[in-house]
């Protein structure tokens with residue numbers, strides 16, 4: 020009888036645990052931004068030109084509304100307000116990025132800008148004084164133009180230049196910053212940067228993108244090893260990379276194999292070398308591109324190989340998995356003569372496939388982005404199955420609309436539904452998720468969408484020189500979850516409407 024009671028009791032406990040709607044005590048909540056998207060001050064003081072400055076000034080037509088990040092949210096002047104917003108939401112951390120040419124105007128470490136380095140020092144101090152942890156990204160896409168002129172991410176020497184830059188930053192802020200992201204979304208840097216859309220706007224997706232992939236992984240690893248050897252012993256911080264993961268499902272049963280290869284080329288290309296036990300490129304991908312290159316008449320694979328020494332350098336260069344996730348897409352082969360939208364084939368252009376959706380996945384204000392909360396759980400389970408029991412820090416997740424409403428119910432709903440999947444991943448799949456970052460603290464320059472699509476928890480009035488920021492419903496909801504760790508937390512929004 021006792022045994023029977025114990026069994027019933029443990030079943031009930033299990034059910035209770037499975038349906039828990041609370042995040043554990045140590046779980047951290049934050050919000051993110053990136054330098055070029057918010058700072059403005061594009062030529063303030065001695066700041067050097069970045070590839071995004073050049074891209075939008077030389078080709079204004081690449082941005083849908085012909086806008087740019089010259090002023091953006093003017094966080095170069097309003098950074099105290101940014102900290103106040105994070106504080107008011109009660110978040111644990113703020114993820115922001117450092118503009119390489121603001122700190123190193125020549126791109127090289129020969130000259131450190133006094134104003135540039137002071138800007139980030141002040142920001143870090145203000146965060147810490149308010150009990151907010153800084154999470155700092157070294158590279159969120161604004162490469163010094165001077166280095167682009169020398170080949171940028173296609174030049175293997177960039178691994179040295181990036182390590183030199185990382186050393187400067189670790190020296191300046193390593194005493195105060197304990198969580199570092201080396202590079203944000205190498206897939207966007209390499210695949211959108213080398214298909215002519217994003218800066219530097221070079222059209223070479225079958226060569227440049229892969230040269231970039233190789234060099235960016237080496238650059239990341241060099242910065243990681245530098246920190247590990249010289250800074251970790253005294254500062255005890257953690258370093259990783261943030262990978263953007265499109266979750267893929269086969270459109271039909273016939274598309275399973277293509278979907279697996281699509282995962283290899285878009286997830287595995289930037290994860291397998293760092294996070295797998297063996298290291299190096301995903302074997303099926305390496306084989307596929309080598310064979311295809313041969314058929315095309317090239318004497319070597321368009322995907323450049325790593326030496327054994329390089330494989331060892333990159334393998335294991337992480338302290339956690341930095342995951343940026345927004346959307347799920349279906350994979351199907353391109354029909355004869357069909358051209359796929361460029362945003363839809365970033366990462367997979369090699370494979371002759373394109374992305375679709377399912378009727379039950381709502382669209383957003385971004386061309387590439389459909390809503391499927393379950394995809395976040397599936398992504399994290401896949402990472403666990405492929406690379407083992409990693410600690411995952413979700414470094415971006417968020418929703419885009421036209422920005423017209425302060426009462427952004429769909430964005431609040433998005434956060435709730437995706438956060439629910441985070442809880443399910445932790446409780447049902449035993450995935451170790453250590454924190455969650457909302458993209459983004461406030462509306463900002465959304466790359467080639469300009470200010471047409473908005474991801475902000477706070478609305479920004481870009482017609483006002485002071486760039487006032489106002490919390491949306493989603494900010495109130497997210498703040499309540501961060502404070503209570505309860506997915507169903509109650510909160511106040513004007514008139515106390517809160518049907519979620």
Ligand code: PNW
Pocket residue numbers: 053056203204207263343362365387415458465466474
């Ligand atoms: C990420 N795509 O960018 C970035 O890390 C942020 O800077 C950005 O604002 C955010 O997601 C929302 O877009 C992406 O075309 C840019 O698939 C483009 C794509 C994906 C992510």
